[in-house]
Amino acid sequence: MAPGPSLVPMNVAALRPSPSLRGLVSSPHRGLVEGATLVALYGVYELIRGGGNASLSLAQSHTDSIVSIERHFHIFGERALQNAAHAVPALPSLLGVAYVVLHFVGTTAFLVWMYRKHRDRFAFVRNTLIAATAIGLSIYVLYPAAPPRLAGLGFVDTVTNGAHLNLSSNLLGSVYNPYAAVPSLHFGYALIVGVAVAAFARRRVIRIAGALYPAVMLIVIVATGNHFFFDALAGGVVVGAGYLIARLVSSRATQPSPGADMESVVLPSAERFNARRFRPAEHALDVAA
Template identity: 35%
Template sequence: MRLGGSNPRLQQRIEQARIELARVWRASAGWLPHGWGDALLQLALFAGAYYAYRLVRGHVDGEVARAFANARAIVDFERALGLFFEPGLQAWASSHRWIVEAASAMYVNSHFVVTTTFLIWLYIARNEAFYFVRNMFVVAMALALVGYALLPTAPPRFMPEWGFVDTVADVFGETAQRSASALYNPFAAIPSMHVAFALMIGIPGALLVRNRLLKVVWGLYPLLVTLVVLVTGNHFWLDAALGALVALVSALVARAALARARPDAWGWQTDPARAVS
């Protein structure tokens, strides 16, 4: 049966709409480096990672006791090293209300907004470098899933007995903490993917932009994110260090393994003329 039945005018309007949509589709593909097909493929890869996170979350949410035991083990480890400074850092920040508010606002917004905006810019404006960075993200997310499954860990904000405060909830309310990331997992402290993501966009950003001020901003971005996750009570410094390790391992795998498999497509490139999808 033809859509529109025997109404010629309706059929004509449907055909005109189809032609117009096809024209818009072709025109919009002009500003995409490799058309809509490749762009949708990249979106599908990140969407797949999202659902993998959801599956792991369903497993981890049932291990509350284990998550708190792991968090207490981190406290004991840091105290043994004489480096359990997070409560003091948060207390210092709390004496300066603007620091707490700024850090909480950045925690709620930066992980998703800054990362997504950078990846979109990278794909459109510096596509030759996108696939290497994408591969780093894929490897990092896989490593994070392993960490979350093997070491579910409660964040410091769940441990008021040590003087920790949930600054995000205090400033924005309880729901803000859950909306801080589309990949919310209450016991996903190890590794800190806030820090891993910040490194995986901060270093490429500093290498790719030409403006000196922007190079400094991107270079300092991972340090700022690390300070934010500590001040807000969402990670221990050990979580942050393990997040940095994940970023390092992901870069090494992307360079030593994946880039060798497809050097023209997946290698770190800064020359647009050599880019191959």
């Protein structure tokens, strides 16, 4: 005697994609929301970054440790690079302007380009940038370090002398932390921009420019007396950590969400049997069993 129909639960959560965070905002206004969110986050970043109250002596002691590490590994060449840059007429002024403009205008232009041309990859790049920034902020608080121009090592403040922008003025000093040198997010952001442009741009010349961009930024931040090579290395490590966090967020976003998104459909065994009636071979095996 054939057994009666039994209830077999079947999870169908995998049959439909889980909702994406990007879908929470309608397409016509998504760009405005993304832009407003990034501006707000950057404002918070500047407030936290500028709120550091570390003493110069503590920041310089950390910088002395950085210099000792570089000398141990024979990479303390920042002063030689700055001297070489100052030997070229008008180059110091150009580098001072580039230090200010590339970081802000370049990163903003890159995000706009990513959103318009590669929107499917924008969220991942944005998350990498946000995660790296958050890690960098925590390090600024825990490990304040003076830049080369404030370390008493004979470096020239190229931004002030060349670009005529005093980062320690009363106006900028309220939102600028002079002891937030490690990690260098100037280099970290440039690394994100460069890798993404080199990977996603269609024109070869733009891909090459993207690949060179981090190297250009490295020269800018070192030749202006604002960062050591160690700071740039720390910026790269922070970006790597931000990338891993973004991957984790992305993988979780694609998984079926629990609770309301999990459903069970109950199907009688008899209905499942009838659904296979058009497959004679499998039907015969089922009867024989």
